[in-house]
Structure formats: structure tokens, C-alpha cells
Amino acid sequence: MLYLKKYFTEGLIQFTILLSLIGVRLDLDTYLNNQLPPLHEIILGPSSAYTQTQFHNLRNTLDGYGIHPKSVDLDHFFATRRLLNQVHSLDHLRVPSTELSAWLVHRDPESVVSATSQSGPSIALDNGGSLEDVNNSEASAMRGAGGASETNYSLSGEDSLGAVAPEDSQEQGERESSDDLSKELTSLGAQTSLSLQECLRLLEATFPFGEEPEFQTSGSTSQLRAPTEETPSTSQGIPLQAPLSQSDTPLDLEQQWQDIMSIMELQDMEVNSTVVNVTMNNDPSNNNASSTDSATSFGLPRSTLINQDVSLHQASLPSCSQDFPPLFNPELDSTMVQRPTLVRLSSSNSSNINSTFGATNLTGLFLPPPLNSTTNLTTTPVLPDPFSSLLEESMLDEISLLDLAMEEGFSQDQASQLEDELDSDSGLSLDSSHSPASPSNSETSCSSAASSSSTSATFSEEGAVGYSTDSEAATVEAEEGAVGGYQPEYSKLCRMSYQDPSQFHGIPQLESVNHNHTYNLPLASSYSERSQMSTSSSKKGRDKQLQQTKLQPPQDFIDRQSSRDERRARAMDIPFSNEKIINLPVEEFNELLAKHHLNEDQLSLIRDIRRRGKNKMAAQNCRKRKLDTILKLEEGVQDLQREKAQLLKEKMEYCKCIRQTKQKVQSLSQELFAQLRDEEGRPYSASEYFLQYGTDGVLLMPRNMTTEQSNKPDKKQKDKKK
């Protein structure tokens, strides 16, 4: 658990990640015990109901809908969003890494145990031959997926790709037991390479479908070292399957988790062009520290191991931009380009790849299917599709879209707004805080017929709300409880609706109601406000305060809670309520003043009260408008982010399509190239010639041909219209 602590120290984000993933892991413990589908899904992403539930839970609890803007849970919320985004970015990383572990197997027959027991993230670097195999398998997987013909594309003409070593004995060995497998692999030790399919078939034959220990588990340092040290035990025919899958399961989960973390952190790091740098990037702080306890594969130990056993030094990371520049925009590429890092760890000879498959590999890095297909071919056919479908569809659709949308723009305010939208009752009472007959009531009547009927009926009874009715109204409001729970919080403010006096024209009572009644009876306004405050279940403190307040003498309470103008009005013996002073239409107001013989001080005070009351309501509306404006802007941002996410998704789909097309073109061109013969019947050398596609067909062009020369197709060229 030490590594957990270390992750904890890295911040709340990782804490949240841990929490969420712990849940997954717990589920998968039983999942594993039942010998059910492999652990790939854990690494690859939420392909099971567990993760789905997990994300639903995240969304339900942490997406802000149920979080108050001031709630500290928002920290979890935003952290979770980042987590989800990070998980999104993981989608294309897992499979390539898992695929590569197979190469460790075939590369070093002595390390069968390690390769089979370790995970994909353990980077098995190999030389050109391996790469060729990878490409072959990848291409065949592509063809298989695309329904293309099973043309053999062993790339016979490509010397640089290294040897293709399909062995008949290996074909037999794939049906044999693990003992035989070990022996076979041992016997193959002298070989530089063998085809990926053959190797993986052997593995598949040894490890029945669904278990696949070699791909499920992360390679720990100790385990990685074990093969070379404990080769005899392996070669002695010890059953590989059971012990590995059983004993390594708990550790594997940890390792996979750390692999996830490692790759997540990798994505945040700058991609280096060499494998050594990449591994160095992994070590220093996070991964190395986290991997020490559980001996995860991404730390320095693994790189050391790889350097020792698999000669990573010769590996290089080809530049993605070489082959596939225009397809990536900086935004998308920032993550996509980094993903190939792990994949490239296994690519020791990029030039070979590029020369033969062109953008295939690079595009394959962009999207998982081809690499997945490779893994799929040999290990779990279920893996790739669920992976891609879940990550690209489910996660992008259900999580990424929303999360991306919320990533920047989903503020606490919007969270509270959404919360309020779900909780219509609470939103009705905002302005009722001032008094039962306050504008909120009228506004409530605007938004809720039920509540308006009760409140407005109460307050319009008298026209100008009297003290008694206010008290009653306060009681009504308090009794309504759910409708009138006053919470002077942002989210409640957001629910304020504008005063719309025009709605009440012709209805003097309602028009009168449609104003702030703060200047009503002091007791009514403040007391009812506090009553409403007490109705809020979340304001227990206020409730206690209210209980104490209720015990106090009413007059005392009135004096204390009255506004200045109310007190002044009482002191000046103003014969009508502040409610009337403020809310009456100017004509009625003037008539009211005319009815009563008032001195100058009284008139001045009344006019001040009216002015201040009007201004107070105006200020409330102004603030409400501000908030609504902010919310609308945030909604706009959210919409734009959703749109952006959708566009990104479409872009990915287009890129996927382009990649597949490129692969097809590449395979066809290779097939075509292999069939081409010169005048003497000899095949053209791939190092000397290449195929150029033009509008009039395919031209065979010498590589040393300059651009100008290429414009003159008078050289050796053949038009192969296919």
C-alpha cells in the first residue's frame, strides 16, 4: 500500500482516481476468481458493467448535478473529470503495450514465464524481424477485420525488414502442451525471430482463450527478472498457466493499476524520441516510486531489465509527423502523439516500418484497432472491439462528451443550476426570503401555479399587505416548506425569475404582490424569512436560532428585525405600510398621500422609502440578471464544448477511416510491388524503387529520382492500373 500513499501525496486527483479504481479492482477480484474475461478491460477501460457503473456513479455523484457549488465534493467532481479525461486518453495505449509483451516471449525463449506472466506494459523490444512480424500480424489483422483477402504479405522483397521465420515445427507446437511449448521456444532460441502469429498461436495454445496471463499481468521487475534466472524451472515443463494466473492475480491488479497511472503520467510528459528517455521519464518521481513496491513494469527497473534483456538501446521512436502529419492537429495530437511512445518502444527499426508500411504504423498508433487486432488475433478476440467501442463510443459519447463539455465550463454555478433544475421546489423561494409577500411570491406565482395560488391569495387579500396577513403568509410559507425553503445561496439566486409587473397589469392585487415586501411588517418580513429559513433542512443552525428567536418577545423581535425604513415609518407614524408605499402604482400612491395629511418629514420619508424599496428590488433583479447571464454564458460554453467533443470524435473517426484506407493502399501497393518484375524477370528492389500514385495510375519510380525527374515519367515506369 505504500505506492498508494505516494499517489495520495500527489494530489486529490490521483486520490480520486484511486478511489474509483479501487472499486473496479475490488469488483475484478471476484471477476478474476471466476475465471471470467481477462483483465484487459481493466487496463483498457471500462468495458464491463463494473466500470460502467463506476462512471455512472461518477457522473451521478460527481458530475455536479448533485453537488452544491460550495460543496467540497466539487473538488472530487473536477478531479474526477480530469480522471475521466485521463482515462479517455488511455484508450489507445493499452493494447499496443499488451501486444508487445508477446514479443518478449518470442525474443527470449528463456523468458517464457516472464513474458507470459508479465503484462503488456512490459516493453518487449525487438529488432527488425519482430517489427516485421508485428507489421505482418497487424496487417493481417487489418485485412481480417476489413474482410480483405488473406494475401500473404511476407514482404519478400524487403530485405530491410528482416527475416520471416515461419516454421512448420512451430505450427505443430501451437497445438501442444505448455511443456512442449517451452521446449519449442527453447529450441527456437537461436532464431532471431519468428512470426508473430506463430508465436502468439503457441501462446494461445498454451494459455487457453480467456486466461492469457501473458497479456493480463503487468510485468513486475522481479518477475521480469525471474525468467532469465529461473529459466530451468520454466524449461522443465512446469505448467505455466495455473500458477501464473492464480498467484499473480492480486499483484497483477496492482500492477495494472500502476500501469494505468504510469501511462497516464506518460501522457502528461513530453515524448522523447528514444526509448531510454521514455523510460527515464517514467521513473523519476511517480512511476518509479509507485512501482517499487509492486515492482511495476514502468519504472527504472523495467527499463534496466529491458536494456539488459532485450537491448532497448537500439530502439527508436519514429516521428509520427513524418508519415501522418496533416491528420493531427496540435490539440488532438498532444495526446495521440504521446501514445505511440510505448508502442515505439518495441519498434527498433522505424525506417523499416516506414519504408514498408508507411503511415500504417503511425496511424495504427493513432487508433487502436490494428494493434488491437493483433492482440485480438492471438489472445482475446473480444478485447479489441470492446475496448475501442467502449472507449470511443461509450466513453466518448457518455462520458467524454459530457466531461469534455464540463471540463472547462462546467462551473459550480452550473452545477448548482442543474441541481436547482432538478429541484424545482427549492428554486421557488428565492425572493420569498424577504417576506412572504415579497416579489418572490409573485415570482413564485409566475413559475408555479400551485404555490402562487396559495401565496398570492394570502397576500392579495388586503391589497396592501397588512401585518396580520404577513404573519399568516409567513406561516403559509413556512408550512409549504418544500416550496419556500429559503436558502440565500447562489443556486437559489439562480432560480430567481425576473419581476414582470406587466404580467399583473389589470390585477392590482397581484401587481401589488409583484414587488418586494421587505418593507412590510417588520415582524412579518423578517420573521417569516426566518421561518422559511427554518424550513430548510440544511439550516439546522438557523433552525435553532429561530427557535430561540421565537421565544423572544415579539416587539423586541420586531424592533430588532425591522429595517431602518420600517422603524422610521413607525417612528414617524406613517399611517400605511411600507408595502403600499413601495408597491402601489404612482397614481394610487399619490392618492394615498393625498388622503392623509402628512407633514414634510413624513412625505420625505415616504418618498425615500419608496425610492429605496424600488431600488432594492431593482438591485435584486439586477443581481439576478447577472447570475442568469453568467449561467447562460456557461451554458454556451458547455454547448460549445460538447460540440467540440463531438467534432473531435468525428475527427477520430475520419482519421480511423483514413488510416484503414492507407493500410489497404499500402498492402495493395506492396502486393503489387512484389509482383512487379523487370525485363529480366527479377523483382524490383524496394530500396531502389517505389510506387508512386498518380491520376493516371501507379508508377514505379526509382528512389534516387529527384523531384524534377519524377515529373518526367520517361524513366522506368510501368502503368499498373488495378
Next chain:
DNA sequence: GAGTAGTGTCATGCT
């Protein structure tokens, strides 16, 4: 005690 949110009030400009 400081920070913050909510609210009331004033001043000002505009309709």
C-alpha cells in the same frame, strides 16, 4: 479574525 456571500443603499445614468 479574515474571507466570502448575501443584501441593502446610494449615486448615477438612462428611458
Next chain:
DNA sequence: AGAGCATGACACTAC
């Protein structure tokens, strides 16, 4: 010109 509205700024209060 007066009334009303909108809004920035400030002060007060409660948390």
C-alpha cells in the same frame, strides 16, 4: 421634469 429602472460601488451582516 419626474418616475422608474439598471447598475456599479460601498457598507453591513451572517456564516
